[in-house]
Structures are given as C-alpha cells and as structure tokens.
Amino acid sequence: MSSEVGDGVEAPVAAGRGGREAAVSRPATRAGGGTLSLLASELRTLFRRRRTWALLGALALIPILIAVAVRLSGGPPTGRGPAFLDQITNNGFFVGVTAILVAIPLFLPLTIGVVAGDAIAGEASHGTLRYLLIAPAGRIRLLLVKYVAAAVFCAAATLTVVVVGTLIGWALFPIGPVTLLSGATVSVGDALLRFLAIAAYVTISLLGMSAIGLFLSTLTTVPVGAMAATAILAVVSQIMDALPQLEWLHPWLFTHYWLGFGDLMREPIVWDSFADNALLQSGYIVVFGALAVSRFLTKDVLS
Amino acid sequence: MPDLAIETHGLTKRFRSQLAVDGLDLAVPQGAVFGFLGPNGSGKTTTIRMLLGLVAATAGDARVLGSDMPRHVDAVLPRVGALVEGPAFSPYLSGEANLHRFDAADRRAPRRTRTARVAEALDRVGLSHAARKKVHAYSLGMKQRLGLANALLMPRELLVLDEPTNGLDPQGTREVRALIRSFAGDGTTVFVSSHLLAEVEQICSHVGVMSAGRLVTQGTLEEFRDEGETRVLVRTPDAVRAREVLTGLELGINIEPAGRGGREAAVSRPDATDDESVTARIGATPPEVIVAALVGAGVRVRGFETLHANLEQRFVELTGEGFDVVQ
Numbered sequence: 001m002s003s004e005v006g007d008g009v010e011a012p013v014a015a016g017r018g019g020r021e022a023a024v025s026r027p028a029t030r031a032g033g034g035t036l037s038l039l040a041s042e043l044r045t046l047f048r049r050r051r052t053w054a055l056l057g058a059l060a061l062i063p064i065l066i067a068v069a070v071r072l073s074g075g076p077p078t079g080r081g082p083a084f085l086d087q088i089t090n091n092g093f094f095v096g097v098t099a100i101l102v103a104i105p106l107f108l109p110l111t112i113g114v115v116a117g118d119a120i121a122g123e124a125s126h127g128t129l130r131y132l133l134i135a136p137a138g139r140i141r142l143l144l145v146k147y148v149a150a151a152v153f154c155a156a157a158t159l160t161v162v163v164v165g166t167l168i169g170w171a172l173f174p175i176g177p178v179t180l181l182s183g184a185t186v187s188v189g190d191a192l193l194r195f196l197a198i199a200a201y202v203t204i205s206l207l208g209m210s211a212i213g214l215f216l217s218t219l220t221t222v223p224v225g226a227m228a229a230t231a232i233l234a235v236v237s238q239i240m241d242a243l244p245q246l247e248w249l250h251p252w253l254f255t256h257y258w259l260g261f262g263d264l265m266r267e268p269i270v271w272d273s274f275a276d277n278a279l280l281q282s283g284y285i286v287v288f289g290a291l292a293v294s295r296f297l298t299k300d301v302l303s
Numbered sequence: 304m305p306d307l308a309i310e311t312h313g314l315t316k317r318f319r320s321q322l323a324v325d326g327l328d329l330a331v332p333q334g335a336v337f338g339f340l341g342p343n344g345s346g347k348t349t350t351i352r353m354l355l356g357l358v359a360a361t362a363g364d365a366r367v368l369g370s371d372m373p374r375h376v377d378a379v380l381p382r383v384g385a386l387v388e389g390p391a392f393s394p395y396l397s398g399e400a401n402l403h404r405f406d407a408a409d410r411r412a413p414r415r416t417r418t419a420r421v422a423e424a425l426d427r428v429g430l431s432h433a434a435r436k437k438v439h440a441y442s443l444g445m446k447q448r449l450g451l452a453n454a455l456l457m458p459r460e461l462l463v464l465d466e467p468t469n470g471l472d473p474q475g476t477r478e479v480r481a482l483i484r485s486f487a488g489d490g491t492t493v494f495v496s497s498h499l500l501a502e503v504e505q506i507c508s509h510v511g512v513m514s515a516g517r518l519v520t521q522g523t524l525e526e527f528r529d530e531g532e533t534r535v536l537v538r539t540p541d542a543v544r545a546r547e548v549l550t551g552l553e554l555g556i557n558i559e560p561a562g563r564g565g566r567e568a569a570v571s572r573p574d575a576t577d578d579e580s581v582t583a584r585i586g587a588t589p590p591e592v593i594v595a596a597l598v599g600a601g602v603r604v605r606g607f608e609t610l611h612a613n614l615e616q617r618f619v620e621l622t623g624e625g626f627d628v629v630q
Contacts, residue, residue, distance in 0.1 A: 037414055041407035049395055127391025131453065134355045134387065135408035136380035142408075301357040 035141055042149045046115070052153070055111040056160045062107060063099035063165030067092075071172045092173030093191055096165025097265075100202060103161050104258050109234035112206050115153045116213025117227030119146040120296065124221040124303040139296050147214050147289070154206040155199070162199045166192070184267035194264055201261040201274055208254040208284030209234055215292040221303045254284050308333045308461050308492035309354060313363035316349050323349045325516040326363065331494055331509065336487045338503035338524075339496040341513030342622050347496045348388050350513070351465055354494075355385055368460055381411040384459040386467055390450025394439035398430060398449050401438055406456050424452040429478070443470035451479065462486055464495045468502060480506050500614045514622040527617060534584050535593060538606030542579035548600045549583050552593065578605055 046052055070088045082101050087094040120143070123129035132142060169175070178191035186194070213230035220226050237255040240246050250256050257277035263270035309331035316324040324346040331337045341347050352358040354365055356373035365372045370379050392401040402421045406412045412420070425431050428448040438446065447470050454462055467483070468476045483493050483506050497503050503510065504524070511521035520527065539545050585593060590609045597604050 034410060038407050041404050045393065045396065045400075045404055048400070051395075126393055127389070128393055130352075130355075130357055130387055131391055131405055132408050133357060134380055134383070134385050135405050136356075136377055137408035138377060138410075298359065300359060301352070 039145045042145050059160045060164040062103050063095050067095045067168040067172050092169030092175050095169030096162045099161050099165040110231050111157050113227045113231035116150045116210040117217050117230045118223045119214050120217040121220050121223040121226045130301050150210040155203045158199045158202045180265050180267050182266040197264045198261045205258050208281040211285045211288035215288040218292050218296045311365040315362040317361045322516050327518050335509045336493045336507045337509040338507035339511050345513040346516040382460045384454030385463040386450045387465050390446040392438040397435045399434040424455045428452045444475050461492045504614045512621050519621045534610040536608040537581045538578050540577040541602045545581045545602045
C-alpha cells in the first residue's frame with residue numbers, strides 16, 4: 001500500500017456499526033462527489049468509448065471529403081452543389097460552413113441519436129442501470145447528467161465538423177478575409193468567431209432532439225430502438241417541414257430552424273433566428289425532459 | 304437502533320396478471336446472515352429489487368435499515384452494498400474504471416479516497432492484477448468478484464447479495480463464504496439469496512423460504528431444521544399390520560403410501576425378501592412410543608430408523624418436488 005493510503009482506506013474493512021456512524025455523520029454532499037463529479041465520470045466514460053470517437057471521426061470525414069473532392073476537381077461550376085460549395089476554391093474557410101450544411105440533415109442527427117438514444121437504454125441493456133441506481137445515483141440526477149453529457153456531445157460533434165473543416169480548408173485552399181452573404185467583407189479573426197457562433201447555433205439546434213432521444217431512451221431496454229427512433233423523428237420532422245400543406249406546423253418542428261444560421265453570416269449579425277431557435281429548443285427540452293423524468297421516476301427497473 | 308435490518312409488511316408485486324410477490328412479511332434481524340431461499344421464479348429477485356427501490360411495490364411496505372423504502376432511497380442505499388441478479392458492467396471500461404464510475408454515482412462516497420477505496424476493494428476480492436483489464440475480457444467468476452468489490456466500496460451496514468457464488472470456482476466460493484463470515488463478524492447484516500442449500504447451511508444464521516411469490520417460512524436455521532418433519536422407517540414382514548398400528552395410534556401419524564417413502568422404500572433387500580418398508584411422518588410423537596406400540600401389537604420389527612429432515616428435504620417439502628415446483 002502506498003503512503004497516501006490513510007484512514008479512508010480502512011473504512012471499507014471496518015464494515016458494520018462503526019461504518020454507519022461514519023456514514024451518517026459525514027456531510028452528505030460536500031465530502032462526496034456531487035453531481036459535477038458524476039458528470040465528470042459520465043463524460044470520461046463517454047469519451048473513453050471507442051464508439052464515440054468513431055462517430056466523431058465519421059463527422060470529421062465530411063469536411064475532409066468535401067475539401068479533397070473540390071481540390072482534386074478544381075471546384076464545381078458556380079451555383080451547383082450545396083450552398084457555399086463554389087466559394088471554397090476562393091476561400092478555404094468555406095469548407096467548414098459547407099460541411100456543417102451537409103451534415104445537418106442526416107449525419108449530425110444520426111450521431112446525436114446514437115448518443116441520446118443510448119443514454120438510459122444502453123445502461124439498461126448492460127444491466128449497469130440497476131447498479132447506478134442502487135449506488136444511489138438518484139433518478140433525476142442520473143437523467144440530468146445523461147442529458148448534459150448528450151449536450152456536450154452535440155457541441156463536440158458540431159465543433160468537430162467546423163474545426164476540422166476550417167483546418168483542412170486552411171491547408172488546401174487560399175485563406176483570406178471572408179465575404180459575407182450581405183456583401184460586406186470581414187477579417188479572418190471575425191470570420192472565425194462567426195464560425196464558432198454557427199457551431200453554437202447548430203449545437204443549440206440539436207438540444208431539443210437530444211431531449212427527445214433521452215425520453216425515448218427511458219422507454220426501452222433496447223438502445224438501437226431508441227437510437228433509430230430518434231434519428232427517424234429528425235428525418236420525418238424535416239420532411240414535414242418541407243411540405244407546404246403543413247405550413248401551420250412548421251414553426252413548431254424542432255428541425256425548423258436547423259438551417260437558419262445564415263443570419264450569422266450577415267453584417268451586422270441578425271440574432272432573430274438564433275433567439276427563435278433557442279426558444280423553440282428550450283420548449284422541446286422542457287416538454288421532453290418532463291416526459292423523461294415522469295417516465296423514469298415511475299419506471300420499474302427490471303433489466 | 305431498529306432491531307430489524309429489513310422489515311416488510313404485506314409486500315406485494317403484480318406484473319400485469321402475474322403475482323410475482325404475494326403479501327411478504329419479511330423480518331431480517333440486524334447482524335444476521337439471512338439465507339433467502341426459493342426455486343427459480345419464486346420472487347426472490349423481485350423482492351430484492353423492491354427492497355432496493357428499483358421496482359415499486361403494488362401493495363405493502365418495506366423498511367430497510369429503519370427507513371421506509373423507496374421513499375428514503377437516497378439516505379438508505381449508501382449504507383447498503385448489493386449484488387443484484389448477477390454483476391453488470393460497461394464492457395468497454397476496465398474493472399477499475401467501472402468501480403470508479405459506480406462510486407462517483409454515490410454522493411456520499413468521498414472523491415478524495417476513491418482511488419484508494421477502489422484499489423482496496425479490488426484487492427479484497429483478489430482482482431488487483433486485472434484492475435486495468437477491460438471487463439469484456441473478464442471471466443464470469445471475475446465479473447462476480449468485481450460485483451462483490453462494488454458492494455464493498457464503502458462501509459456498509461447491510462449487504463444484499465443475490466446468488467453471490469454464481470459462476471465461481473470452488474476456491475472462489477470458499478473465499479466468498481469467508482468474506483460473508485467476516486462481514487457478519489463485523490456486525491454487518493448480510494441478506495444472501497441462493498439456491499445452493501449447502502452454502503446456506505454453512506454460512507447462514509437465519510433462513511427464509513419463498514415459494515410461488517409467498518414466504519412459506521422464516522426463522523433461525525435451527526428453527527427451520529426443527530420444523531422439519533421427523534419420519535420413521537419400519538422394516539418388517541408384517542407391513543399391513545404395521546400400517547394398521549400406525550394409523551390406530553392417532554397421534555398425527557401420517558403414513559406414506561408404500562413406495563412413496565423415497566430412497567429407503569425403493570431399495571429391495573435380497574437378504575430379507577419378505578421385509579417391507581413402512582415410512583410414516585410422526586410429528587412430535589416420540590419414536591419409542593411407536594416402537595412399543597408396534598411390538599405390543601405383534602409386529603415383527605426388524606429395522607427401525609428415525610429420519611430427520613435435512614435442509615434439502617425441508618426445502619423440497621416447502622417448495623415442491625423437482626420440476627413440479629409450484630408455479
């Protein structure tokens with residue numbers, strides 16, 4: 001035993017009555033790790049998992065493929081392909097923006113669906129849910145930690161696309177001041193800040209969907225089911241958003257503002273869609289968070 | 304201080320149409336090693352899940368360490384170490400990382416001593432050498448040990464161990480028994496479910512038996528043994544007369560039909576071809592009274608044996624025979 005092993009280590013050995021007094025007299029949360037400690041543990045677990053890195057790696061491939069393809073082909077004719085694609089040869093900074101546009105409809109929802117849908121159902125399928133609950137993690141505390149971890153993954157996923165895109169654009173194409181949608185030109189530093197704002201916008205866009213995924217995850221012990229259902233809902237929502245007959249519904253769809261970050265590329269920046277999006281997403285977080293809590297609090301854990 | 308570590312009244316769980324646990328009145332004294340017995344599907348694990356707040360009871364109430372469950376789950380569970388329905392871990396994490404994770408989930412477990420406590424618990428179950436191995440590379444026995452280590456991360460007043468020796472080799476089984484004895488020696492209450500009767504007989508001070516969702520008996524191991532019905536086996540050529548005498552005694556004697564006596568009756572002895580075996584349950588009747596009555600009636604008693612129920616017979620008496628267990 002090392003020298004740092006002190007009285008605390010003797011504790012498990014002296015199980016029994018002595019242990020009870022020690023446990024009761026100890027201030028509950030100060031000595032132990034609080035919720036932040038559990039969150040840190042959850043994040044370590046998430047980012048120690050090979051699957052998480054495979055998901056982020058797949059997302060990183062999107063800007064890399066776009067940049068390499070454009071570089072090899074010399075760029076598409078103006079006006080074809082995803083927005084900003086024809087700008088890449090002029091300014092490598094547009095790789096990141098193009099890649100995020102490409103990733104939003106399907107690739108980002110798929111990866112978020114995997115992480116959010118796995119949150120509770122994955123623990124249930126491994127049987128670790130019962131051990132977390134008898135630790136005791138606390139049901140609401142566990143949900144909260146799982147949700148925050150999913151939100152951190154949303155940010156990591158979005159940043160992966162934007163950062164890798166900017167770096168590969170930097171490496172393969174000329175870099176310079178960025179011409180915005182409104183026609184004004186901003187410095188490189190300003191443009192990089194705007195890319196971060198876009199990453200923040202897209203991360204927020206995905207938070208409502210993460211809450212849906214978390215709720216679906218409390219309904220089943222089969223993680224793949226919750227993952228697939230979450231991703232499918234994102235696609236269905238986007239399809240409905242494209243149907244003019246359902247126009248009354250459009251402002252309420254969680255995917256409605258997903259591609260609305262163009263306002264961040266104007267001078268001055270228009271924050272309206274950012275605010276509308278944030279409001280809509282927080283509505284989804286409240287509703288599906290409440291559903292997840294009410295479901296999980298009364299759930300019989302039999303797995 | 305409450306006398307009972309676990310106390311339930313009318314604890315009931317219904318899953319749709321099936322009554323999994325039916326009006327359980329469990330009383331586990333503090334400091335006891337309580338063997339919770341019952342065939343597969345008799346409601347043991349559901350009971351344990353209700354005691355730990357994983358499953359909500361349909362009716363009745365449960366008190367663990369003096370507090371109502373599941374209302375005081377956050378106050379009670381840090382004082383309880385448990386192994387429920389086999390160990391379970393994240394396969395992509397090392398054994399050590401898994402324990403760190405469960406420990407972080409417990410708000411009362413001090414972070415400062417976490418590394419040391421995890422190392423100590425791993426050492427205690429003999430897993431130090433595999434601490435950094437991923438759990439998917441663990442054998443069943445190693446996972447079982449890791450599960451026990453998880454129950455030992457903090458000082459506990461109550462250990463709930465569901466089939467703790469499942470998957471362990473004989474050495475591992477012995478070690479687990481020694482561990483359980485050492486907890487009991489420290490005053491920790493141990494609630495251990497098992498279907499290995501020999502194991503229960505060796506380590507438990509108290510026994511409770513479940514059958515088809517009901518608790519059919521509970522008490523000290525001695526009481527449990529004594530409750531068992533004593534039987535006598537009479538070997539005689541006058542079997543018919545012997546049965547009449549035994550019936551005539553009217554002392555609660557319960558004659559078993561020939562052949563149902565089990566092993567003893569089935570053995571035919573080549574050296575005593577005209578002998579037959581008569582087996583009877585005699586309740587509290589002293590065996591000598593029976594011998595006197597038989598001899599007095601002219602029955603040629605060539606062999607007389609008193610058979611005490613062992614734990615296994617008691618268990619079978621209470622829960623049914625072989626595959627005919629009460630459903």
